[in-house]
Amino acid sequence: MDIASIIKSRVKETYDLHRQYVNPQFVRVLEVIGFNRNYTSAKGARLTDENGREVLDFLAGFGVFSIGRNHPLVAQVLRDMMETGPPSMVQMDVGTVSGLLAEALARIAPGDLEAVFFTNSGSEGVEGALKFARQATGKSKVVYCDRAFHGLTLGALSVNGNEEFRGRNEPLLPGCIPVPFNDLDALESALSGRDVAAFIVEPIQGKGVFIPDDDYLPGVRRLCDEYGALLIADEVQTGLGRTGRMFALDHWDVVPDLLVVSKALSGGYIPLGAIITRREIHSKVFDSMDRCFAHSNTFGQNDLAMAAGLATLHVLEQENLIERSARMGEYLMNGLKNLAGRYELLHEIRGKGLMIGIQFGAPKSFTLKTGWKLLHKMNEELFCQMITIPLLEKHNILTQVAGHGLDTVKILPPLIIDNADADCFLEAMDKVLKDAHKFPGSAWTTVKNLGLRTAKTA
Numbered sequence: 001m002d003i004a005s006i007i008k009s010r011v012k013e014t015y016d017l018h019r020q021y022v023n024p025q026f027v028r029v030l031e032v033i034g035f036n037r038n039y040t041s042a043k044g045a046r047l048t049d050e051n052g053r054e055v056l057d058f059l060a061g062f063g064v065f066s067i068g069r070n071h072p073l074v075a076q077v078l079r080d081m082m083e084t085g086p087p088s089m090v091q092m093d094v095g096t097v098s099g100l101l102a103e104a105l106a107r108i109a110p111g112d113l114e115a116v117f118f119t120n121s122g123s124e125g126v127e128g129a130l131k132f133a134r135q136a137t138g139k140s141k142v143v144y145c146d147r148a149f150h151g152l153t154l155g156a157l158s159v160n161g162n163e164e165f166r167g168r169n170e171p172l173l174p175g176c177i178p179v180p181f182n183d184l185d186a187l188e189s190a191l192s193g194r195d196v197a198a199f200i201v202e203p204i205q206g207k208g209v210f211i212p213d214d215d216y217l218p219g220v221r222r223l224c225d226e227y228g229a230l231l232i233a234d235e236v237q238t239g240l241g242r243t244g245r246m247f248a249l250d251h252w253d254v255v256p257d258l259l260v261v262s263k264a265l266s267g268g269y270i271p272l273g274a275i276i277t278r279r280e281i282h283s284k285v286f287d288s289m290d291r292c293f294a295h296s297n298t299f300g301q302n303d304l305a306m307a308a309g310l311a312t313l314h315v316l317e318q319e320n321l322i323e324r325s326a327r328m329g330e331y332l333m334n335g336l337k338n339l340a341g342r343y344e345l346l347h348e349i350r351g352k353g354l355m356i357g358i359q360f361g362a363p364k365s366f367t368l369k370t371g372w373k374l375l376h377k378m379n380e381e382l383f384c385q386m387i388t389i390p391l392l393e394k395h396n397i398l399t400q401v402a403g404h405g406l407d408t409v410k411i412l413p414p415l416i417i418d419n420a421d422a423d424c425f426l427e428a429m430d431k432v433l434k435d436a437h438k439f440p441g442s443a444w445t446t447v448k449n450l451g452l453r454t455a456k457t458a
Contacts, residue, residue, distance in 0.1 A: 011050055014038050032453055033385055034393055042069035045414045045421055047398065056397045056424060058413045063237045063355075066264035067315045068416040074267040077311040081304055088303035097306035104313050105276055108246055111255030115282035118300040119273035122236030122262035123151025126200070128275050128295055129258045130155050133198035133230045135294070136284040141175040143190045143199045143229070147403075148181070149207050150200060150234050159200050162207060164404045181205055182212045184219040191227035198258070199224055200232040203248035207403035209350045209357025209410055217252040230257040230281070236273070237355070240264045241316055241415055244326030244353030251352060257281060266308035267315065271299075321415040328417055329353040335426040343433045344368065354415055360384065360407040371439040378451045384409050386436050386447045387429075395428035 010017075015036055019027045030036040038050040045068055047055040060066065067074070081097075088095070102116035117132075119125045134140055144150070144159035151157065152165055158173035160166060177196070179186040187199065201220065204211050224231045233256035238248035240261060245251055247259070258281065262273030285294050299305070316322060333349055336358060340346040345368065347361035360383060362372050375382050384401040387409050391397045402410035413421070435443040 011038050011040060032450065034389055044068040044070075045417050053396055055392070056421060058397055058399045058411045058425060060412050060414050061268060062263070063242060063412045064263045065268040066240060066242060066415045067267050067312055067319075067321060068414045069268060071267050071312075071315060073315055074269055074308055074311040077307050078269060078304055081307040086303040089299065089301065091298075095301055095303060095306065097303050097310070098301040101306045101309045101313075102274075104310060105261075105274055108313070109259060109276045110247060110249060112278055113255070113259055113276045115277050115279045117275040117277075117282070117295065118297075118306075119262065119275065120271045120297065120299055120305075121151070121273050122234070122260065123153045123156045124297070125236065125260035125262055125273040125275050126150045126156040126159070126232075126234060127153055129200070129232045129260050129277075130159070130198070131295055132258060132275065132277060132281060132285050133232060136281045137197045137228070137230060139195055139197035139229075141177060141196045142173075143177045143179055143187065143196055145181040145201055145205070146178050147205055147207050147210070148200070148202060148234075149205075149403075150202075151236075162404065181210060182216050184216060184223065187220060188223050188227075191223055191229050194227050196227065196229040198230040198232050200234060202234045202238065203252070203254075204238050204243060204352060204355060206237045206355075206410075208406050208408050209355060209402060211350055211352065214252065217249065217254045221254050221256075224257075232256060232258045232260065234260050236260055236262045237412075240312075241322035241325050242353055242355050242412070244322065244329055246322060248352065265312060266305055267312040269308045270302075270305040272305040272309055316415075319416070325353040325415045328413075328415075328419075328422060329356065331419065332356060332411070332422050332425070335422065336429070339426070339429060339433060343437055345372075345436060346433060354411075354413050354417070356411050357402055358387075358409045358411070360387070360409075367439050368437065371444050375444070375447065375451070378448065379454065380405055382447050382451050383407050385450060386443050387432055389446070389450075390432045390435065390443065391428055395424075395431070397425055397428050 015027055039047045040050050041048045045057055047057050098118060105116050106114040117128055119128060130142060142159055144161060146161040148161040150159050155173055157165060157169060158176045161178055177190050179190050203217060221231060233249055235247050257278060259276045266272035286292055329351060333351055333356060336349045340349055344363040345360050348359040350357040363369050384407060388399050391399050399409055399411055402408035
C-alpha cells in the first residue's frame with residue numbers, strides 16, 4: 001500500500017469526499033469564507049497547499065502544534081518506538097513508557113500533583129476530572145464559568161458556558177451551576193452551601209482570550225478550600241508553555257487539585273491528554289483492588305502516544321520554547337498595541353505568551369460607525385471575517401475568530417516562531433486594517449457579499 005501515491009492521486013477529491021462522507025456543512029463554511037485550500041505538507045510554522053503556496057500558521061490546530069508541525073525529533077522517536085515492536089496496550093499489564101511520561105508530568109506539575117491518568121483528548125480529561133471530583137468528595141454539584149469551553153461530550157458540555165453548543169442537548173447533567181468569570185462574589189455564593197464537588201475553570205478563557213484580575217485565581221483557591229470544593233484547572237489550551245509559563249496557573253502561583261492537559265502534549269502526532277492530581281484524590285477513586293478500573297479507557301496508555309509525549313516535553317525544554325513563548329508574545333503584543341493606537345476599529349489586545357486576543361469594537365468616526373452598524377445588523381459574526389479572510393487570501397496567514405458573537409480574532413502561533421514570522425504577521429495586519437478603515441471600500445463589500453451568500457445558503 002503506497003499511501004503517498006494514493007493521497008497524491010486523489011487530493012483534488014478532498015472536499016468532495018468530505019462533502020459526501022464526513023461533514024458537508026463544514027465544507028460549505030470553508031468554501032464560503034475562502035478557506036478551502038488543500039494543504040499537502042507542513043513543517044514548523046508553515047503549511048503548503050497543492051498550488052505550492054506557503055501559509056504561516058497562526059492557528060496551530062487550535063494550539064495543538066506548539067512545537068511546530070512534524071517536529072523531526074518527535075518523528076524520529078516514534079519511528080524508533082515502532083522499530084522496537086512495543087507491547088502496547090496489553091491492558092492486563094502496565095507499560096514502562098507510560099510510567100516514564102507520568103513521572104515527567106508529575107515533575108513539571110505545580111505543587112504536590114503527582115498522580116496521573118492518561119486520556120485521549122481534553123474533553124475526555126474534563127469528563128474524568130468531573131468523575132474524580134464527585135467520587136473523591138461524595139458531592140455531585142459542579143460550578144463553571146459563563147463563556148467557558150471545556151469540550152463537547154455530554155459531561156464536558158454540561159460545564160460549557162456557550163449556549164450555541166448546549167442547544168439541542170438539554171437536559172444536560174443536573175447540578176451544574178454557572179457563574180460569571182472573574183467574579184469572586186458570585187463564586188462564593190455558589191459554593192456557600194458546601195455541597196459543591198468542584199469548580200472548573202480555564203485560567204485564561206479560550207473563547208475570547210479573557211484574562212482574570214490578579215486576585216481572582218488566588219481568591220478561587222481560597223474559596224474552594226474554605227467551602228470544601230476541589231479546584232479543576234482546564235489547561236488543555238493554556239498548558240505546556242502556551243502562555244509563557246509551563247502552566248497558566250503559574251502566573252498566579254496557584255496549585256489546583258486536578259489539572260487537565262491535552263492538545264500540545266504529543267506534538268500533534270497522536271491524540272493524548274492527562275489528568276494530573278494529588279495522590280489523596282486519586283486514592284479515593286481507586287480505593288481498592290476491585291476498583292482498579294473505576295475509570296479507564298482503551299487507548300489512553302498506548303506506547304506511541306506516551307513516546308510522543310516524552311519527546312514533546314524534551315523539545316519544550318531543550319529548545320527553550322516556554323521562554324520563547326513569553327518573549328515572542330511580548331513582541332507581538334507590543335506590535336499589536338502600536339497598531340491599536342493607529343486604527344480606531346482595534347480596541348484592545350489581550351494575552352499572555354502566545355495566546356493573544358485581538359479585540360475589535362465600534363469606531364468613533366461617522367462613516368466607519370455606519371458600516372459597523374450595518375454589518376452587525378446583517379450578521380453579528382461577520383466583522384472578523386474582514387480580518388481573517390484577507391489575512392489568508394492576500395497574505396497567506398491562517399487565523400480565525402475567537403468564538404461565536406465575539407468581535408475578536410485569536411492567534412495561537414507555534415511557540416517556535418521568530419521575529420521574522422511576527423513581523424510578517426504584523427505587517428499583514430497593518431495592511432488589512434488599513435483596508436478595513438476605508439468605508440465604503442472593497443473590504444466592506446467583500447464581507448457584505450459574504451453575509452448575503454451565507455443568508456441565501458442557510
